[in-house]
Each structure stands twice: as C-alpha cells, then as structure tokens.
Amino acid sequence: MTTITSRKRRAIMVYVADRPGVLNKISMLIRRKMYNVESITACAARQSGYSRISLTLHEDNNDNLQQVILQIEKMTEVISARELDINESFWREVALVKFEASQIQFEQFNKKYSFETLDQQNHGVHIVQLAGISKMIDDFLLDLGDDKIIEVARSGFTALDR
Amino acid sequence: MKGTELVLKALVDNGVTYVFGYTGGAIMPIFDEMEKQKVFTFVMSRHEQGAAFMAQGISRASLSTAKPMVGVCMATSGPGAMNLVTGIADALMDSVPILAITGQVASTVIATDAFQESDVVGVMMPLTKQCYMPLSVEEIEETIHEAFYISKTGRGGPVVIDIPKDIQIQTTAQTYQFNAAKYEPDLHGFKYSPEPDSTLIKKAVAMINKSECPIILCGHGVVASNAGRNLKAFAEKAHVPIGFTLHGLSAIPVDHPLSLGMVGMHGSVEANRALQHTDLMISFGMRFDDRVTGDLKQFGVDVDVIHVEIDPSEINKNVKTSIAINADANRVLKLLAKDPEINTKPRRLWFEQLDVYRGEIFEEVQKEIEKGVGQEGQLLMKTIVKRLSDVTEGKDLIVSDVGQHQMILARFYNFQTTNSWFNSGGAGTMGCALPMSVGVKLARPEERVWAVCGDGGFQMNIQELGSIMEHEIDVKILLLNNGYLGMVRQWQTMFYSGRFAGTPLKNPNFGAIAGAYSIPYQRVETPDQIMAALETAAAHQGAYMVEFLCDPSEIVLPMVPAGGSIADMIVSLNQE
Ligand SMILES: Cc1ncc(C[n+]2csc(CCOP(=O)(O)OP(=O)(O)O)c2C)c(N)n1
Ligand SMILES: [Mg+2]
Numbered sequence: 001m002t003t004i005t006s007r008k009r010r011a012i013m014v015y016v017a018d019r020p021g022v023l024n025k026i027s028m029l030i031r032r033k034m035y036n037v038e039s040i041t042a043c044a045a046r047q048s049g050y051s052r053i054s055l056t057l058h059e060d061n062n063d064n065l066q067q068v069i070l071q072i073e074k075m076t077e078v079i080s081a082r083e084l085d086i087n088e089s090f091w092r093e094v095a096l097v098k099f100e101a102s103q104i105q106f107e108q109f110n111k112k113y114s115f116e117t118l119d120q121q122n123h124g125v126h127i128v129q130l131a132g133i134s135k136m137i138d139d140f141l142l143d144l145g146d147d148k149i150i151e152v153a154r155s156g157f158t159a160l161d162r
Numbered sequence: 163m164k165g166t167e168l169v170l171k172a173l174v175d176n177g178v179t180y181v182f183g184y185t186g187g188a189i190m191p192i193f194d195e196m197e198k199q200k201v202f203t204f205v206m207s208r209h210e211q212g213a214a215f216m217a218q219g220i221s222r223a224s225l226s227t228a229k230p231m232v233g234v235c236m237a238t239s240g241p242g243a244m245n246l247v248t249g250i251a252d253a254l255m256d257s258v259p260i261l262a263i264t265g266q267v268a269s270t271v272i273a274t275d276a277f278q279e280s281d282v283v284g285v286m287m288p289l290t291k292q293c294y295m296p297l298s299v300e301e302i303e304e305t306i307h308e309a310f311y312i313s314k315t316g317r318g319g320p321v322v323i324d325i326p327k328d329i330q331i332q333t334t335a336q337t338y339q340f341n342a343a344k345y346e347p348d349l350h351g352f353k354y355s356p357e358p359d360s361t362l363i364k365k366a367v368a369m370i371n372k373s374e375c376p377i378i379l380c381g382h383g384v385v386a387s388n389a390g391r392n393l394k395a396f397a398e399k400a401h402v403p404i405g406f407t408l409h410g411l412s413a414i415p416v417d418h419p420l421s422l423g424m425v426g427m428h429g430s431v432e433a434n435r436a437l438q439h440t441d442l443m444i445s446f447g448m449r450f451d452d453r454v455t456g457d458l459k460q461f462g463v464d465v466d467v468i469h470v471e472i473d474p475s476e477i478n479k480n481v482k483t484s485i486a487i488n489a490d491a492n493r494v495l496k497l498l499a500k501d502p503e504i505n506t507k508p509r510r511l512w513f514e515q516l517d518v519y520r521g522e523i524f525e526e527v528q529k530e531i532e533k534g535v536g537q538e539g540q541l542l543m544k545t546i547v548k549r550l551s552d553v554t555e556g557k558d559l560i561v562s563d564v565g566q567h568q569m570i571l572a573r574f575y576n577f578q579t580t581n582s583w584f585n586s587g588g589a590g591t592m593g594c595a596l597p598m599s600v601g602v603k604l605a606r607p608e609e610r611v612w613a614v615c616g617d618g619g620f621q622m623n624i625q626e627l628g629s630i631m632e633h634e635i636d637v638k639i640l641l642l643n644n645g646y647l648g649m650v651r652q653w654q655t656m657f658y659s660g661r662f663a664g665t666p667l668k669n670p671n672f673g674a675i676a677g678a679y680s681i682p683y684q685r686v687e688t689p690d691q692i693m694a695a696l697e698t699a700a701a702h703q704g705a706y707m708v709e710f711l712c713d714p715s716e717i718v719l720p721m722v723p724a725g726g727s728i729a730d731m732i733v734s735l736n737q738e
Contacts, residue, residue: 016351017350021283021287024287025288029288032288063478063482067475067478070475070477071475073474074474074475076291076312076349076351076352079350079351080351
C-alpha cells in the first residue's frame, strides 16, 4: 500500500498521554499496516500531560481505516482516536518558501496569495510564509515554478473539527 | 531504599514466587539483591529464551488455578535482552501475560553504544503490550505494579521493564512512599470493557434461537477467562456443537458429545465441514486467525457471526460480524448459559449431518492407529498420542513443541482437564516446549506434565535439560523422532514435489544426551512397546525421557492448504 494519491486522504486525530515513545509507536503501527504517513503533527493538548496528534494517510476502504484506528486506540497511552470528517473539519498547513523572483513578480505573487514576508535581505531572494489549505500552497508552488523555488518547508496538516 | 530492593518489594507484592533468568553485568545488582533476600525460587535457564518460555509456562498453567500468576523473567542488557525477544514475541501472539525485567547500561551512557547496549525499548515496543524504562528510582515500584496490571488485565500480553544499572542502585529519600495495597493504576487510556451490553446479548439470543445449523467457536479467551463450565452449560442448553481453535482446546473435555474437535488447517473433518455449512458462528475469545479461516474471501460468506471478544481491535478485523460483543468471554457465557430465552432446539438435520462428517474418515484413521506403523514401518505419531491418552486418561498436562507432533496431539489427545494444553500457536515457535514445561510443572506441581517434542524443536532449546536436571523438574519428555523437520517435510511432499530441502536431520544419540543430564531414558521402536514405556515414564518419580522412532512419511490430515479455503480440505492422500 504505497501511497497512491488517487486514494482518499483520511485524517485521524489521536489524543495521547504524554509518555515517551507514543509517537514512535503510532508511526510504527502505521508502517506495519503498510501505509505511508503523509503527514503527522503533534502538539500539547490543552490539558497538561496530554498531546494531540493529527495524521493523514491514504485509504479508500472504511473497514481498513477503522482497523487502524482500533489498533491505535489499543495502545495504553492512547486516550482516543477517531477519524476527522473531511467535510466537517478544518485542515490547515504552514509553508515556508525560499524563492528567487524579481520585485515585480514578487508583488504579483503577494497580491494573489497574500503571504507574509519573512526575509528579503538577499538580493532577489525572498523567504515567505503561507498558511492555509494545502491546495493554496500547492497552487502557489505550481505558479512559482521549479526554476524559482530554492527550498520549501511544509508543516504537514493540522486539523480541527467543528 | 535502593532500586533493587524496590524491584523485589514490588514483585513480592504482586505474588511472585518464581523468577527465571540469566545474569550479566547490567542485571547483577538485582540478582545480588535476590541472593541476599532469597524471597523467590530462582531458576536459571541455560539461554534467556528459555527463561521467557518458563515464565510463559507459569502464566499459562496458573490461569485456571485459584492463584493465577504472571511469570517473571530477567536478563542482562544487550545480548541477554535480545535473547528474550522470541519468547516475548511469542507471548504477545498468544496473549500470555509475562513480565520481563532487563538490565540496561547506565542512563548516563545510554545511546553511546556502550558495552552490551541495545535499544531494548525500541526493539520491544511492537512486541509487547507495554514497555518501560524507569529513569529514577522512585518510578520503579509504580512501574512494576502498572506492568502487572497491564499484562494480566483484559487480553493478556508481555510487558518489558528495562532498568538502567545506575537506577537499580540509586537510593531514594525518606520521603518516598508507595502504597502497594491501595495502588490503582492511573491509566486513562487503558481500555478494558469486560461487561457486555445487555441489548446485544438479547439480539444474540434471538439470532441463536433462529439458527438451524449454528456452531460455537471456542478460542483461547474461553480458557483464559476460565469460562469452560459456562461454555458447556450454554452449548448444552442451546444445543450447539463446538469447534475449538488450537488454544481453545481443553476448555471443556474434548470428547463431549457436542465437541467437534479442532477447526482450521489441521482441524477435524467434522469441525471444518461444519464451518463450511453453518449458518451462524458464535465465537468466543478468538481472532479468526488464518490458520482457522483459510482464504478469508471464501470464509463464512453470508453466514451470521456473533463475535465475543475482549480486544475490540480483533472485532471485524478478518471477518465481518453481525453482532459484536466487546466483553469478557466468561461474563457473556455466564449470561447466555442462564438466559431463559434460549431455546433448546433439536436441530435434528444439522446433527445428523454432523454425524455423517464424523464418520467420513473415522474408520480409515482408526485402522491406521491400530496398525501403528507407517509406510516405512516406523511408528505413527497418532498411535503414540492415542496411547498417551489411554495412559493419562486425558487428565495430564500436555506441553507441546511445534510441528507435526503438535497438530497430531491437538487432533488426537483426549483432553479432559481444564487448561491442560500448552504450546505456541500464534507464533509457532519451535523449542518452546522444554522450557515451557518447566514453568507449567512449577505452577501445577500436583499434576503430571508431559513435554512432547519433535527431534527438530527439541534441539532448539535442548540446553534447558540443564535446568530440568538442576531443579529436579518432574517432566516426562516424549521425543517423537522422525529424523526430519516433519511439518516442513509434509509441505515438501505435498507442494514441493518431494524435494526435501533442509529438512533431514542427522541426529545425535539422544539416549546419551539424556544420560548426560542424569535423566532416565527409553527408546521405543515398535507399537507393542509404546504402552509399557509410557506407563514406566508416568510411574517414575522425576524427569524421564522416551524417544520414539517415528515414521517420516506420516502426513497430518486433514489439511486445508495454506491460502486455500476450507472447502479445499485434503482429507486423505488417496482421495482423487
Ligand atoms: C523457530 C522456528 N523455526 C522454524 C520453524 C518452521 N517450522 C515449523 S514446524 C517445523 C518442523 C518441526 O520439526 P520437528 O521439531 O522435528 O517436529 P515434527 O514436525 O517432525 O513433528 C519447522 C522447521 C518454526 N516453527 N519455528
Ligand atoms: Mg521431526
């Protein structure tokens, strides 16, 4: 089950007790189930002692996804795991992009994507920050074109439901 | 108090009486403390894998007693811990609660490739129910208590605690307090739901009443939750035949009129035919392993499935259920057994059909057993197992290794005693029997224990004869020597045109080996010697070994070819 991007993207949200190795355990399980984790992000939950992990993978079959969720839930440290309904949740990503462009081009891009400029010290080299849905970031990178991009750092998804 | 003292205190508080293990640099402080305090009987295995299987033996055999125990094994860091891995992976596959304590290099040098350092937690993580590395002496006691709780609560499994050497010898301040008696685990995320939902039970009862040809599948969970009595009561009341998984065997006497014997790859004809024609599977404490189901696409198509299972992640994993009851098998069976709404249906057609299946190869097999020898004129394992049943009346405890002899025991031994059948199922680890029998005997000293091994598996942990000798463990070792890795040879015969790649064994003089360990020994070559040898072994005080010269051509049948469906079951080799 290598990532075939035609498969549906699914997001799983997991609340875990902060104990060493939990993230490792979850990613090991997903590897064992032969998925490529597309993205996995973790942050402290509002309640201290707990973390919130969101991960995405590609799977069409509901039973298979349910199986992954149940096996994650089985871990002692996992408080709960569930799928985030794509239509009922917000998924956002942050990208930091370093690229080369003339000042005119730069302003055109900025108008279209309204990114935050982080650095322009280097002549003609810009570092900007985009936050939003992945498609917007994808579009920007496509628009920019490989010849202008120097480096891209993307955070991976983080998600929240209604 | 010192870390080592806290380790011992926590083990004592958890009722530990035996510790199995092997010493080395990083575990020396704990061993030293054990020698000082002498609160446990320490059994030194001759290889750490042996210690893990001995611990398993304690846990498996004591499940059904008034005092269930969690077996404990210990090893040093690096190679010691790595030698435990197979026994721990095996315990996970078979849901056996054990606790392994490993010494680790000092926390100050962890991750520097220190002498005998390996990443134990990293290795054990996917092979255990939980693993820990306490990083302060104050964590030790609570960690051990939590480990016991996790290991034995719900579906059992192994837990590993890797304790750095400096933490073992740390001392804790006066203010440290841990109240073992009042301990309650703080495990917000641990899911354990033994109580069944009563509305689901109602639904299940209606479905059972409606069914014309139901079958009960009795799994390891029935044995593990001590539900044999309730299973029997329920099956009799509802009048439903029972098929057993490998580890479900010995939940109730296997010659019960409703018993169909084992299901699956080497199951009985009647059990597998019943699976093929049933309209309702009522399964308790089992996980529809591929050795049970064969090809999943052809298993239980359009059949209703009631699945009672304590581990929610097993439900709907392989087989779609109609009614999923995530609960303890015993609690559900207790409710079902006394549910007034259950009808006692005659199901005459179904039982008549089952009798036909029962008769399908009965006479052929009976004749073989009577003949006692195979194509090459040497002993048949099924004859030996039948005679063993006669001698023990099916009452003794049987520990089996892995291979043909194991499947033949499962098929032909007349299990009478609750929880009397111990072997490696999920992992199928050759070499398990000799060390496991040590734990089984220590857990149930009043009962007679037989360790039945093939010539291959016997040599995988043959060194444990040393522990048997040293601790005068009274196990009767039956060595079924067919000169081959028989089970693999069987596959080669059936599916690899009879090319015996890597299966013939040039064996040592087993009598001389038994002699070297001061274990009395007998060799049996003809059918007429079987009974007397078994009787001598049974009557002997102390370990005894009987070697049987077995026929390499014996094939375990029936057989559902791997990946095939139950309908493809090969019943006899001369069938087409
Ligand atoms: C550790 C391990 N290695 C390999 C196997 C594969 N295997 C399964 S059964 C078997 C043959 C067992 O031979 P023996 O112990 O002589 O028993 P027999 O089948 O002859 O009764 C082998 C090699 C295994 N189960 N476990
Ligand atoms: Mg053999």
